[in-house]
Amino acid sequence: MTPTDELRETILPVHHRILEHPFLTGMTDGTLPEEAFARYVVQDALFLVEYARALALCAARAPEAETLRMFCSHATEAIDVERDLHDRLMADLGIEPPDVDTTLLTPTTLAYGSFLVSACAVRDRHEALAAMVPCYWIYREVGLHLVESGSPDPRYQQWIDTYAGEEFIQAVEGALHACNRASAHLDADQRRSANAHALTAARYEWMFWDSALRFETWPV
Numbered sequence: 001m002t003p004t005d006e007l008r009e010t011i012l013p014v015h016h017r018i019l020e021h022p023f024l025t026g027m028t029d030g031t032l033p034e035e036a037f038a039r040y041v042v043q044d045a046l047f048l049v050e051y052a053r054a055l056a057l058c059a060a061r062a063p064e065a066e067t068l069r070m071f072c073s074h075a076t077e078a079i080d081v082e083r084d085l086h087d088r089l090m091a092d093l094g095i096e097p098p099d100v101d102t103t104l105l106t107p108t109t110l111a112y113g114s115f116l117v118s119a120c121a122v123r124d125r126h127e128a129l130a131a132m133v134p135c136y137w138i139y140r141e142v143g144l145h146l147v148e149s150g151s152p153d154p155r156y157q158q159w160i161d162t163y164a165g166e167e168f169i170q171a172v173e174g175a176l177h178a179c180n181r182a183s184a185h186l187d188a189d190q191r192r193s194a195n196a197h198a199l200t201a202a203r204y205e206w207m208f209w210d211s212a213l214r215f216e217t218w219p220v
Contacts, residue, residue, distance in 0.1 A: 003180050006191065007134075007194065010199055011199055017206055018138060021210065023210065026213075027151050027153070028149040029149075030152040037155070039212045039215060041093065042090070042100050042103050043103075043208070044208075045083060045086040046105055048083060048086075049079070050114070051135070052075045052079050054117050054119070054128075058120050058132060058178075059072045067181075070175075074175070077171070082162075085158070085159070106216045108204065108208055112201075112207070115131065116135075116201070126182050126186055126194050129179040129182050130193075130194035130195070130197040130201075133198060135201065137172060138205050139168070140172045142163060143161075143168065146160045147164035
C-alpha cells in the first residue's frame with residue numbers, strides 16, 4: 001500500500017458522504033438551487049487565492065526541480081485556469097466582479113484556507129502534502145462520479161467536465177506522486193499525523209459544499 005493509498009483509505013468514509021451530499025446530487029438531477037451554486041462559485045474563487053498560496057509553499061519546499069516546477073504550475077493554474085472557469089460561471093450567473101471583491105469569506109472558507117496555508121508553511125513536508133492531497137483526489141473522484149450521470153444544467157455540466165477532464169486528472173496524478181515520494185519512509189507516528197491532516201482536509205471539503213447549500217454566514 002502506498003502512502004497515498006493509506007491517506008485515501010483514511011478519508012474514504014468522508015468521501016462517501018461527499019458523494020451523497022445534496023449539493024452534488026442536486027447538480028446531476030437539476031435540483032441544486034442556482035443561489036447555492038452561485039454562493040459556492042464565489043467562495044471557491046476566494047478560496048483559490050489561499051489554495052494557490054499553499055501550493056506555492058509546497059513548491060518552495062520541494063527537494064527537486066521537477067516537483068518545484070509542478071507545484072508552481074499548479075499554483076498558477078489555480079489562479080488563472082480555475083479562476084477562468086469561475087469567471088465564466090459567474091458571468092452566466094449574473095455575478096459582477098465587484099460583488100466578489102466585497103464578499104466576506106465564510107467561516108468554512110476562511111478556516112479551510114488557513115488550515116492549508118498553515119500546514120504548508122509550518123508543518124513537516126509530509127503533513128503539508130497530506131493536507132493538500134484530499135482536494136486533488138476528491139475533486140477528481142467527484143468529477144468522474146458526476147460525469148457518468150451528467151447534468152441538465154449546462155453551468156453545472158461545465159463544472160463537472162472540468163474536474164473529470166484529462167488535464168485535471170494528470171495534475172492529480174502529479175500531486176499524488178509527489179506525496180508518495182515525500183512519505184515513502186515515515187514511521188508510525190508520522191503516518192498517523194499525515195492521516196490526521198488528510199482527514200481534516202477531507203472534512204473541510206464536505207463542509208465547503210454544505211456551507212454553500214445552507215448559506216452559511218458569520219453568526220455575529
